[in-house]
Amino acid sequence: xxxxxxxxxxxxxxxxxxxxxxxxxxxxxxxxxxxxxxxxxxxxxxxxxxxxxxxxxxxxxxxxxxxxxxxxxxxxxxxxxxxxxxxxxxxxxxxxxxxxxxxxxxx
Numbered sequence: 001x002x003x004x005x006x007x008x009x010x011x012x013x014x015x016x017x018x019x020x021x022x023x024x025x026x027x028x029x030x031x032x033x034x035x036x037x038x039x040x041x042x043x044x045x046x047x048x049x050x051x052x053x054x055x056x057x058x059x060x061x062x063x064x065x066x067x068x069x070x071x072x073x074x075x076x077x078x079x080x081x082x083x084x085x086x087x088x089x090x091x092x093x094x095x096x097x098x099x100x101x102x103x104x105x106x107x
Contacts, residue, residue, distance in 0.1 A: 067087070068083055068087070071083040071086065071087070
C-alpha cells in the first residue's frame with residue numbers, strides 16, 4: 001500500500017500534461033488553418049485588388065489626358081473643341097455598338 005504523501009505515478013501526470021498541451025496546440029493549428037489563414041488570404045487579395053484598381057484608374061486617367069493633349073496640340077492646332085468632337089464621336093460609336101450587341105431579356 002502507498003502512503004498518502006507519496007505521489008502515485010508522477011509519469012502519468014506529466015504524460016497527461018504533455019498530451020493536453022499537444023491537444024491544445026493541434027486545436028489551435030486547426031482553428032488557424034480553417035479561419036485565420038483564409039481571412040488573411042481574403043484580406044491580402046482585397047488589398048492588392050484595391051491597390052491595383054487605384055493604379056489602373058490612375059493610368060487610365062493619365063492616358064486620357066495624354067490623348068487629349070496630343071490630339072489638341074499636335075493634330076488640331078489648339079482647337080480643343082475638335083478633340084472633344086472626335087473623342088465624343090468615338091465614344092458614341094462605341095456605345096452604339098455595345099447597345100446593338102446587348103442581349104434583350106425575354107418578357
